[in-house]
Amino acid sequence: MSTKINVAPHAALSLLKRDLSLSLTRGGGPLLAVGFYLTLMAMIPLSLGSDSTTLSRVAPGLTWLSLALASLLSLERLFERDYEDGLFDILRLGPLPMEVIALLKCLAQWLGTGLMLAVLTPFVMIILGAPVDAAFISLIGAILGSLSFAIIGGIGASLSLGTRKGGVLIALLVLPFYVPPVIFGAGLMQAYLTGAPITQALSLLCAYALFALALGPIAMGAALKSALS
Amino acid sequence: MSLSVTLDKISLKKGYNLLISNLNLEVGSGDAISLTGQNGVGKTTLLRAIAGFFSPQTGKISAFDDHGLIDPIRFRTEFIHYLGHHDALSPTRTTEQELRFQAQYLNANENNYQFAVQYLNLSPLLDLETRLLSAGQKRRVSLARLLIAPRRLWLLDEPMSPLDAHQRDLAARLMQDHLSDGGIIIAAVHDPLPFETRIVHLTRPDLKAQEAALVD
Numbered sequence: 001m002s003t004k005i006n007v008a009p010h011a012a013l014s015l016l017k018r019d020l021s022l023s024l025t026r027g028g029g030p031l032l033a034v035g036f037y038l039t040l041m042a043m044i045p046l047s048l049g050s051d052s053t054t055l056s057r058v059a060p061g062l063t064w065l066s067l068a069l070a071s072l073l074s075l076e077r078l079f080e081r082d083y084e085d086g087l088f089d090i091l092r093l094g095p096l097p098m099e100v101i102a103l104l105k106c107l108a109q110w111l112g113t114g115l116m117l118a119v120l121t122p123f124v125m126i127i128l129g130a131p132v133d134a135a136f137i138s139l140i141g142a143i144l145g146s147l148s149f150a151i152i153g154g155i156g157a158s159l160s161l162g163t164r165k166g167g168v169l170i171a172l173l174v175l176p177f178y179v180p181p182v183i184f185g186a187g188l189m190q191a192y193l194t195g196a197p198i199t200q201a202l203s204l205l206c207a208y209a210l211f212a213l214a215l216g217p218i219a220m221g222a223a224l225k226s227a228l229s
Numbered sequence: 230m231s232l233s234v235t236l237d238k239i240s241l242k243k244g245y246n247l248l249i250s251n252l253n254l255e256v257g258s259g260d261a262i263s264l265t266g267q268n269g270v271g272k273t274t275l276l277r278a279i280a281g282f283f284s285p286q287t288g289k290i291s292a293f294d295d296h297g298l299i300d301p302i303r304f305r306t307e308f309i310h311y312l313g314h315h316d317a318l319s320p321t322r323t324t325e326q327e328l329r330f331q332a333q334y335l336n337a338n339e340n341n342y343q344f345a346v347q348y349l350n351l352s353p354l355l356d357l358e359t360r361l362l363s364a365g366q367k368r369r370v371s372l373a374r375l376l377i378a379p380r381r382l383w384l385l386d387e388p389m390s391p392l393d394a395h396q397r398d399l400a401a402r403l404m405q406d407h408l409s410d411g412g413i414i415i416a417a418v419h420d421p422l423p424f425e426t427r428i429v430h431l432t433r434p435d436l437k438a439q440e441a442a443l444v445d
Contacts, residue, residue: 010333010334010336011333011334011335011336013333014330014333014334015330015334017330018322018326018330021322021326022319022321022322025321081319082319084315085315085316085317085318085319085320086313086314086315086316086317087317087318087319089280089282089311089313089315089317090317090331090334090335090374091334092280092281092282092305093280093305093306093309093310093311093335094306094334094335095306095336228282229282229283
């Protein structure tokens, strides 16, 4: 057993590094999601009109909605490429259990894409008319939210592995579970802007991210094992 | 350290289809097995079952070393190399990045990496993205894994098929060295390997066995 514990950090680190560099380069990388996010946000004033009171009222909610949709974009290729290339055959013969492999792949995807969307969120919200002092709290919220989106999305991606054109299927599977962070996240902003206490929404957002971190790997591990057998 | 692997009356199914029924096989250090049989008879499925990617429908696969039975998870993660149809290379990464990753992931040391690159003459390929490699070159890059992380049991699926005559000689030498070091090779092949192997010919189970398996 002692050898296993010594070996695993190397393996985990190398897998994280590999997947991070892949998520930054392949298929347009984070540019695709970032471009989608910004375009969607640019369309909001065009569709709702440029009245700043309306915009600043709906800004937090719409930002969260767009964040959820942009997080969906890169899910399809989260496991699919490595599955087709046969890389999982190597990964399974290494020291990491499938649950850890899946979690690391989600985290790499999150660091490459989700985190970038989270960093953009305060800017987008402010451009739409939210007050500047809400930037920090919206960044914290978006980081927690995008982490939940990445891991819940990973569950959907692992379940649809091996089905051709699984993208739409993933969206259908995953979107219902994106609802809680959207509610808590938009609620957090609403509470902050109206001066109500923010601890409740913030702790629910944290709780959901922790829930995803705890249960996601187990679900992904089981789904991947069955897809790969 | 000796290693032996025992397949005890295993049956393998793919979907509802019974591929292999009641197969017994015993291999020990220094053995080379050629799995032969027509397409679709279950050679790849058998290799994947031995690799521990899924458990057989019935029967048991167990491995023993000098200390007795090896834990199945330890067996899978420390003793086995599996080279499948796919070369497990990401098309957008360079050969060097992929080999370095494999070395680090499988906790190999630098000397083995250098030795593998030299032995298989991979240095001209290191800077190329793997999508630019030919099928034979890709296979040569995959073979490097066998040298980078020394493991006892090699499960090879059509290892020679894309290689040219010269590379086949090289691969054969690699395998023979492995056998003389006490390793084991189980290879699915259509053309016989260029050294002495024990041939295990797989055939389809008879209709009665296939029907019986449908009920399970």
